[in-house]
Amino acid sequence: MSAKRKLDPAVGEEELIDESDHLTFLCLGGGNEVGRSCHILRYKGKTVMLDAGVHPAYEGLAGLPFYDQFDLSAVDVLLISHFHLDHAASLPYVMTKTNFRGRVFMTHPTKAIYKWLIQDSVRVGNVHNSPDNLYTEADHLSSYSRIEAIDYHTTLTHAGISITPYHAGHVLGGAMFFIEIAGLKILFTGDYSREDDRHLVSAEVPHQKPDLLICESTYGTATHMPRLEKEARLMKMTTEILNRGGRVLMPVFALGRAQELLLILDEYWEKHPAYQSYPIYYASNLARKCMDVYRTYINTMNDKIKRAMFEGEGRNPWDFRWVRSLKTIDRFEDVGGCVMLASPGMLQNGVSRELLERWCPDPRNGLVITGYSVEGTMAKQIMNEPTEIPAVVTANRSGSTANRGVDGQVMVPRRCSVEELSFAAHVDYAQNSGFIEEVGAKVVILVHGEQNNMGRLKSALLSKNSDRKDKDKVKIYNPKNCEELRIPFKADKIAKVVGKLAQKPPGTQTLALKEQLLTGVLVQNDFKLSLMTPDDLREYAGLTTTVVSCRQKIPMRAAGVGLVRWSLDNMFGAVVDEGVKYKSGNTFKIMDTVTVRCRKGYVELEWVGNMLNDGIADATAAVLMGLETSPAAVRHSSTTHTHAHSSDLSEIPETSPHAHIRHSDRIERVLTFLEAQFGDCVTPLPPGSQPASSPAALPPKSIAEATTTATAITDAGAPDEEMDVVQEMREVVPGVQIKIDNNIVANVWFENLDVECRNESLKMRVKTVVERAVETVAPFVDLLGGY
Structure with a gap:
């Protein structure tokens, strides 16, 4: 079960805020860790799910977010920030293996790449870890048709939840989502970058100020090297390995930083003919398909790419001159030096792992880690420069003479050089803290970061925030997985006056009018309140009004008009004689609601049906139905007479109706x-x-x-x-x-x-x-x- 976390004392008067004004935040994954990102937002009865990834260090069900801790049928909207596996790979599982029934949104480039990326991931899993497969390729394809694409800066509303994607700058199609629920504004950054690189638009700051910011903390308080210096160092590492006769292995994700590195290498090779004899390979099952996506969505990239496309030679910048694509390495001629970009980036399996096991015994070769390495993966372990690594892909080819570890696993000696130079498109401390300050949210939740990095970032942000007054201080949280946050957000409810009620602006009203109550129909549509007259319901609310007229007849054999009037006067005290209006002296109006008509032998009631009027009509009917048997009515209507009860009424002379009154x-x-x-x-x-x-x-x-x-x-x-x-x-x-x-x-x-x-x-x-x-x-x- 998820644990409920008590908020900091700084929250103050939380007790005074209504229960419905609390936002609930729950990390199902990505809390004090990097991987299997998945977050739940609940507010005012609406539920939003952010990302649905897997953990790259675990396999099968162990790599999933903690979906069993939340009822996914309650989710209204699921938003995928980008296509990386740690943010999107469990989406087919959610859509086909759980009771999730909500709508799924991602940007157009993300949807295009997601299809091939997940398909390739399933096929690789079928080869290496078939018992732990979470879903099949058929599951993926069947769920894919239910995913909806949304353009940047386009606002879409569903079930009272408004979402607007902004550029995140992390990968092609990466998006921040600006979410609004009942006036509460939330910004989810996903993975984002504020650095201007060779092809992506840097992360945007929305023009609206959010109340809550959910942002990544991948690098904590670390500081990135300047881009130009980093590129120069990469080329130095690469050329040194090639000059000593070795091969360069760069494990990368199939899409993302790989394209940035390819642009850097292709440009350097173009300017340095001495290295043009060394081939550059991009080894990925998706290489050719994914590059087609990059060529298609140039309009979502930065101005550098657009200028390269439409100026000069007019050549598509993604048509490389010095880069060759490899779908597999079965026919790869492994002779001489080369530069190899291969996926996956964490070296768990696949092409990059196979080449690592093949090349790491040779000291001339070099491994260059260019992305973020998650705890528990081979990419993280090899940075400690172990003397040997376990063989995963080539274990069956090693034979009986292979070196084996204590548990009998085949081990491969590591003699190649290992270098790390991060090109991961994540913000460093300066960029992250600057963005948080520029956005100006009063509440910040940190996600997507290892525990130590996240803790250091929180401490640094609190220290930076310590000089502010209490009301201006930013509240910062770093919840763990399955730890529920409850944050109070109190907002005033504002109703917009429309239609005939709004024809007279408040400035033109007299003081007497201002003191009067404004009456109308209050309509709520997706948390937006509008006040209008019933006549404006069709135009402004799209509602059709119907008036139900009710009529009831009550038998009345003996009681006269006077007795009826007397009984109604005693009961309601507000009976109006409307005989002149209806050209009859036998019609009354009760509380300006129910019309009573005295007919021969019966009394007729008529009113407009609604909850209040029906209650008054019921009370009127109850009085009249018991009138002829009521002791009070009998006493009121009785008179003395001089004739016997057995006398013939026709022989009794008529008397004045007022004869008995003294x-x-x-x-x-x-x-x-x-x-x-x-x-x-x-x-x-x-x-x-x-x-x-x-x-x-x-x-x-x-x-x-x-x-x-x-x-x-x-x-x-x-x-x-x-x-x-x-x-x-x-x-x-x-x-x-x-x-x-x-x-x-x-x-x-x-x-x-x-x-x-x-x-x-x-x-x-x-x-x-x-x-x-x-x-x-x-x-x-x-x-x-x-x-």
Whole structure:
């Protein structure tokens, strides 16, 4: 299981950051080692896999990244930085032998070379180590069709992950990948070079500043020799070996630095005729095919190659005059001095290993190591100049008299000279630290480096960074394989206002408008937020809107419109009568959402379907469905009657719907408000008093007495003479008088609820009390028409 690594205390307030704002980084290979590069990035539910190589020092499953430590089915995108085996050779295994279902991207030159390189690797493996083969040639070819090529500086988005490749300068087609997920910017360098050589474009610095930089640390704090001095030294080594009658062996990768060395040798041979008699061989199964790829992709190389192509003689710079290609060495005439560039570069097997075993016993011959040597490989071991080396390729040809080691392995004496002169296109400390500073990322993760080199580089970068303030310091990590990093990255969520909402810029809005809330539909598409009106969804979000109108009928046999309105008022308190709008007095609107129509025998509900409206409609239906059986509704709608329950309803005279309402009760409710405010200062006006006349000083009559008189008259009136009774009541008690301090008087008339008073303060107070009473005693208003 992968281990979770605690971050440095410098991270600070990590605890306060939401869990979803943490980026997870996991090295499945290439952590504190060189080889089997493979890294996993996870952020906001998206997963990116960087490279899928093998370890050159191990064979079979042992050389794979630790794929069993991660569920590859979760990977959305797999990016291959370049075609070298330690970065790409396990890709067919991932695509055919695991549950990986994501998309794979690499540049066009990388894809072209990758096809032949992996095919050759499989064929070599079939010859030498067939039991340990990870996949077959058929697996490779079947997975190859699923790989997608992408151009430099082209941005592609998949599943919310945006990727843009930039020139890395390591090999033809080598790319850095700029990745953006939910606003978090990540730059993965892969193997890169900042040196201007003879054919490659040096690594670019993206125009955007990344939040996280994942970069190589191959050479740690070492410093490279200047290019011109290095070329001169190479030619000196080569000519010295040739002058003593020996052969020069340069183990190289089939593609990459081999082409740079061929350009140097071809140019030197052109300028020095004395050495033109010594042949230069490029021995690789892929030599001819790969050189065709280099001739094709001149447009991705630097200006030197382009000028050589289109100026002067117009000859393709990859059509060498002094270099010969060897597909195999079966017919190679091994006579006299020569310069041999052979693959593989680590001397594990193949042509380079066979020639090493053949030539190393001769002291006139020389081995020149021109690339980076990985721990555990023959290229690394022979640099210690052992007296003998194990025979791998030629062991079966040695016979019974061959020298054997302790374990019985055939040994070959080493007497040839061994020199190292690195032409590996990797950055040294000065170039790497300068690039890190120029990029300006606040978090750096070091990968692709031996433990000692990586540790020294981290220490040097931290020392260089020590003078900065805490908030400006760069956080540097060097995780081991299967060690999980969790790094917090908190970013503000910004929504872009589009469409009709954006027609008025904020600068033109008044202060009152700025204080208002902006309402609309928030649409998220690949972590990009847009705020718009529902009408703009089709244009700006590509969404089609649909309005669902819902309608429900509820049987209602006995309950009338009044009872329905009463029950809805009690439940929602915001029932609007829309009878005028619908030309009917039986239509109500609840909370501006549900329309209720009272029909004969049923009630109809109508609303626009959504989660909120559906809830209000459900509550309305529940109230109405239990209305006719509700005890409160029965009590509210019940009335007294003078006939027996067995009477024939047709013989019972119709009564006014207001006959059961007692006028005296309503007067008492109004007077209760006034008495609560003014107490004993409230007295009834004498019968026959008229508004606008001077108040008469009559003997006070108690309100109770006036109420009794009104009650007697009300009870005496017949139902069909209701309006006459009301008029009589108004004549008995036309209003009330409020007298303060025996000199400030206010009259309240029941006829129109007018307040008469010469004192403005008292008048406003009494008027406020009356208005509140009217709001409370609403049925009284309905009965008396404006009262």
